[in-house]
Amino acid sequence: MTYTIAACIIALFFAMNIGASGAAASISIAYGSGAIAKRRNALIICAIAIFLGAFIGGSEVVKTIGSGIVPQSMLTVKVVLIILISATSSLFIANLLGIPLSTSEITVGSVIGVGIALQSLYVQKILVIVSFWVIVPIIGFTLALILGKVIQRIELKYPQVNSSKYKPILTIFVIVIGFFEAFSAGMNNVANAVGPLVGAGIVSIQHGILIGGFFIAIGVLFLGGKVLQTNAKKITSISLLEGGAISGTGAILVMIASVFGLPVPLTQVTSSAIIGIGMAKDGMDIWKKQVIVKILKVWVVSPIFSMVISFGLFKMFIDGDLYTLIILLGVCAATLGTISLIKTIREDQRQYQENGGGI
Secondary structure, three states: OHHHHHHHHHHHHHHHHHHHHHHHHHOHHHHHOOOOOOHHHHHHHHHHHHHHHHHHHOHHHHHHHHHOOOOHHHOOHHHHHHHHHHHHHHHHHHHHHOOOOOHHHHHHHHHHHHHHHHOOOOHHHHHHHHHHHHHHHHHHHHHHHHHHHHHHHHHHHOHHHHOOOOHHHHHHHHHHHHHHHHHHHHHHHHHHHHHHHHHOOOOOHHHHHHHHHHHHHHHHHHHOHHHHHHHHHOOOOOOHHHHHHHHHHHHHHHHHHHHOOOOOOHHHHHHHHHHHHHHHHHHHHHHHOHHHHHHHHHHHHHHHHHHHHHHHHHHHHHOOOHHHHHHHHHHHHHHHHHHHHHHHHHHHHHHHHHHOOOO
């Protein structure tokens, strides 16, 4: 009973962090383009949309997380607790850094970690999911790049489109599109928090998406401001037309994936589309911004990080295998040490070239 209560508490805390990360990023376009002037209003609209999306359309992805990656019979309460701890810790660190992180990636990574420990995975299903993690952001980036070029020509040929006469219409358009993007976030992301609980039979799908959607909405309101600021203001400036194009692209792609039960990275889609718009305006210079480099690195590292954590926790608490845990810690220490050494060598070489001489 204690483990069950702990799993539920962590799942709800995870749901709040999901709201802070992916959900807040979903309304960032409407905020960044100026359609919604105040950050608090953007978060309120996002919270309403995210809850409705989870309640109305979140069940298919819940089924995938709960039984489509590892056999449902393997999801005991202890295993679910490990999955949730691994995913929550990864996401919480990213939220502290203000990085828009994909909750789908870290949740699937955590489930895969325990699946490896159990030596029981639906490999074909995992390959399909991971392939969509690559394909969907690429599609989002490409569509946004094309639309960005088209919008540039429209704004150049018809400069009055951004005049005060048409601004109210464009503002309403962007807010509506942003609402549907946040709605799609609810459809796809609620499964990350409650899917493991449903798989273990702790809660039903209907109760899970209702409670999970509510706590994601709470997370949007109280924890989402920093990630919202990162996506909306630190990557590139966005016009109303560009904002509508980005939000529309993300909403359509994620809704389609959710209908088919595929957990996809909405945050990646939105961020990739923003980068696509930025590239249409600034060319290759957009890639020089440090915030983009930081986001891309986190995308690559986060699922591996959560997978390693869940695998290590399983070996320690379920199998009682401390030797494997020691090896994992040793590998992590060696990796960090190597990265630090490379940085030191590069710094020494730079100082040598600037100042001349040796030791």
